[in-house]
Amino acid sequence: MIKLDRLSFGYSKQKLLFENLSMQLEPGHIYGLLGKNGAGKSSLIRNMAGLLFPLSGTIDINGFIPQKRLPDFLKDIFFIPEEIYLPSVTIDQYVKVLAPFYPRFDHEQFMSHIHQFDIPRKNKLTDMSYGQKKKLITAFALATNTRVLLMDEPTNGLDIPSKSQFRKVVSSALEPDRLILISTHQVRDLDNLIDAVIIIDNNQIMIQHSLEEVAERLHFGTLPSVEFDNRVLYAEQSLRGYKAVFENSDREESRVDLEHLFNAVTKNPDRVRHIFRP
Amino acid sequence: MNQTFDLQRFWLFLKLDWAEKGRKYLLTGGLLLVIMMTLMLPIILTNSFSQILMLLHALALFMVVMFGGSLYTSTVFTQYGTTDTATASLMVPASQLEKFLVPLLLNLIFIIPVTFLFSKLHFWFIGIANSSQTGSSRYSSIPYDVLRYFIYLHMIIQGCVFLGSIYFRKLSYVKTAVLLFFIAITFTAVHIIYIYKVTDSPAQVVSFPFSAWKLWYSPSGKHYYLAHSESEQALLYTFPILFLLTTWYISFVRLKEKEI
Structure with missing residues (x-):
């Protein structure tokens, strides 16, 4: 479980990246952390991983304070940064030296992910392409079976088939005691993968809800016209009218479009907050 | 499991560090040893006396033991120089102490034997060279107190470079x-x-910090050699040891507080 309590962070006290953030993330879910470039997604994830220290407030991850970087905390959390480093060794050597640190590492699971991602086994890690490296570290991270898995822009550098492989492999690795948090600005990559969304903008969490709740309160559909429709939060012209996000006053079912949701939230923060008020 | 230090985890981290940097350590260490032997061996390969061959031994002390050793030490925390490598290292499930002790150990395993090797080889080679000399000239080895002074100086440099390798993210050695x-x-x-002030401004002073003073006065022509007593000198030489321990401690704190 991840619990943030009035967390503030910034690279200087005068200019905070986020202020008084509070949220609680539960295991058994894949959360998508969305935000514009520079909104502080990576910094937030790095605070959770214990790589950056908050200016105020607290972070509790599985009962540990990340800042202390205790071994028991680190063996139950895996962080995949946007820019990854892999040593100049083969896959087997990598697993041999790093896997023993993770008590729940599953070798068979790792080999299965390697196979699914179609990663060549004999190559040295440094000889791999950027996308292959990303897939390898993802495979390793999933096989560690840590209770918390943090990913920062994991689909950057992946080609289109690899992105669908990524969604398939990650969704299959979700367990009831596992929490996966994926930060990205490429919202389409998270389609059919996440079951809850967190959007940060202007130093604050705009929404933090399951997609089920989002679909209950907002409707994603096509409207012939949006000019005089007060319900509309965001609309985009399409071939058959307007693809729009509007208040779901009729409780109709619809599929959440993450990109449109993100645009609706960032363009109409006050109205969205009002719609999602407890 | 102990959250501060665990031998099994230490061993695992040692293996990990060696897998990542072992090749570089071996190459650098091997190169320095080859240079050391190249500079020190010629003195025993000839029967004729040459002051240059003696100077090569001094060069080995400066170039290999002090400069090379510090260069080697400057790489101990290179993984914390870039965001991706630092992230990978900080996220390894080992304690902060283990992450500090492993590079320190791998460093000392090289630095201490190289210093002792130089000292042993120097005295041994000078002895062999003198025994095979045909002429009347004889080589004199580096005086014991001078060698001891440079070893303590070496400790101070090592401490600074060790700290610098974690303190500065880029171009730490420079x-x-x-x-x-x-x-x-x-x-x-x-x-x-300070010496000029307290010795009534002599004509010439030769002294290095923490060592004896050599003073010359004119026009009297008198000269003095002011050495510390054995106990004073021993006390002064605790400074480099304390300094080295302090730099290690500051490096450890710096590692603990490292933010990426």
């Missing part, structure tokens, strides 16, 4: 060397000025 150079110049200048 930045540490520049800083160390200016501190050394300032410290020596203050030391010399």
